Amino acid sequence: MKISRHIHRQLRIKNLFHTTLWLSILFGLAWLSTLRPIHFDISAGSRNTLSSVSQNVLNSLTDKIVVTAYIKKDPALRSQIKQLIDRFKLHKPDIELTFIDPDSTPEKTRKLEIGASGAIIVDYLGRTERINFLDESTLTNALQQLTGAHVRWISFLTGHGERSPEGQANFDLSRFGEELAQRNIKAQTLNWAEIPAIPDNSELLIIAGPRVDLLPGEVSILHDYLEQGGHLFWLADPDSLIPSGLADYLGIDRLPGTIVDMSAGLYGINDPSFVIIPKYPGHPITQNLQTMTLFPAAAALQSREESSFDSEVLIKSSDKSWTDAEERKGPLSLAYALTRQIDETTEQRIIVIGDGDFLANAYLGNVGNLELGLRMINWLLRDDRYVAIPVKSAPDRHLQLTPLSVTLMGFGFLLIIPIVLLITGWLIWYRRRRR
Template identity: 40%
Template sequence: MKQRLESTFFHLLLVIAIGLLGWLTQRYALVSDWTESGRNSLHPVSQQLLTRLDAPLKITSFAPKNSALRDPIKDIVARYRRFRPDIEFKFVNPAMQPQLTRELGIQVSGELILEYKGRRENLRNLEEEGISNAIQRLIQQGDKWIVFIIGHGERRLDGKANFNLGDFGDELKRKGYHLQDLDLAKHLQIPINTGLLVIAGPQNDYLPGETNLVADYLETGGNLLWLSDPGKNSGLTSLSKKLGIEILPGTIVDPNAEGLGLKSPAITLATQYPKHPAVANFKAITIYPYAAALQATDSEAGGWLRTPLLNTLPRTWNETSPTKGEVTHNPEQGEQAGPLTIGYALTRNHEKGEQRIVLIGDGDFLSNTYLANGGNQDLGLNLVRWLSEDDQLLDIPARTGRDLNIELTPTTGAIIGFGFLLVIPLGLLSTGMLIWWRRRRS
């Protein structure tokens, strides 16, 4: 009787112990990365970045209930959460919340939304380097001021009309930038905390004193985004001469656009981009309605390095006549054949550091009407990041192991294949037959 009770008590304790172990495995996880390169752990650069977080970081993945898609996302985010358990993470099924998916601009399955201190960033690069750089941008962008000049019929960064840039301005706010308008006729100076000055398609001429204020701002090392429109120099010709850039007459016409279903010949495309930090790894097609061509004139002016940033396709030209109806290229009227340059990036060394300017012969590409076309919004964000000096991205090299691939000579491969397919099965069969024969004799 005593032995039976001891046996029952032992088995009961064993079941309880197994149950407790199962409970512990559900509540706690012990993870150890034994790979030679530590490829399953967070890079030290990313770990250092996470120590700078002083508020909750929220990560949301818009992915359908598909383990093949969700599991890799869960694994990469888990590396960050092991180092910072306070990071909030959840999945959202886009099919169940279509309105939220549209509002947040989700375009691909698995896309991440990172939120920090009221700022937000969409991310489609699900590698550690992409996630860490997005976190860095969210941390840095809190003190960036973008000042846009008003008072001359400019496109407004807070305007909701089709030609304004209100949607782009809203996106900049979501990224953490502070926007401020500035009427030079009233304030007579550009604030010293301006991180980026924007001139967005003025329709009326600047007064000479206002032009001088902008020129003085550039002399002190300020960065500038200048969106110009065809035939609208707006009293800024002297400024473009100082930059060594000429705005060619007319509007660019692009016959290539017709093949993509674009009805107006005055809509031009850019499909390739130079190796420049402002468009690093950028591959999306961007469209430019009613754009002006630019041309570098004086390579020595101001000490600027001028890099063509946006170029049209061949078969384009700057049409100096109205673009309605059938248009033809007339070289005798000074119309230049493409490829033409729509945008330049200018840099020069200044005592404050590298000074940066982007001059683009079109403001429509960021307008409310055309912002969602192609990669226009992403290009605009890239340009602002570069001009605001938010392009100092983390360099996190890919870590691979030397033990991921086995390289065999043909002879070795044949021996291994022959052994698994013939020798081992025959050995097992022979052993079985031998055991059977011995038992039968006994």
């Protein structure tokens, strides 16, 4: 059948019209997607969707969030960070992400004390939070901390050779005090020889390694404070003095000597008096804490069976550690969290840790020391805003095989399959030869 010119022209116009129509539809859909992106999460367990907790936190923020990632030029790592921030931007578009190579700004990097592994700085309304490990949980918790506007006061006991939140020596805690101040936690010194009382605005008492014992009147003040349900943070350094009656009251004993940890060499530290903690027992303080912590010259602690407090181990040394005085083998407890119900609405919280150097000016910037210290203070102040966001995983990602199954699979792949292939090849060769 011969097609006339007229019909041929009509077919060309029709095809051109259809092509133009489909291209217009595609360009229109592409333009609409730029106005309001639509995202669908079809992964198992909705692993690529923020939790309702994170969404609620973002919805409560009214101002711009600035995230500065001091990360080396690692495309894979930067891509992971950008993907996470993009998930947050779906619910709060005014999040600004900036990447800075620490090597390109050495002075600023030194000032911020950013190590080789980098850091993430989150800024909101002029307040900052530092994150060493970025995931949904840590970023949400950082935003939670930045929204706190209430000023809280804590008291550092002085007058007995304790570490001072105002002192600039390596031994002191001024840098930690500055970090607390940025989070609306104000530190004040307390000398019972001058004012024999604890201020009414103080929500926490910190005893940071005294070198001389408390006077009888001071012991009485401390006892009354604890009896009334006051919160306490006791840095029980191995070379510090134990305040009279405090260990008996809390039911916590400090073992003689310091901890020797041979696993420190695995992290490039040749001094075994440095205790490295890469993982932690389950407790709200250390939940989702992904960074290791470092404790120079720490003492081991031991809880008593009979105590009015409920105790939980916060930090344990490795099984390659021991005490240098009695050579008690590890794992050894470095810190305890104590709780006691005062009445129906009041829970008393106390932390005892066998080291104060981890918060000192000389060591605060090491790995996760600052983050752990801040978590401890927030828990003691009953600020439980650190949220636990469950990890979403696909239901079919893990395959558990019995030892028999592993043996049979190994036997099959290493022996049976090669033999079958050899026999098959020989049969093919033999049949072809006989033809």
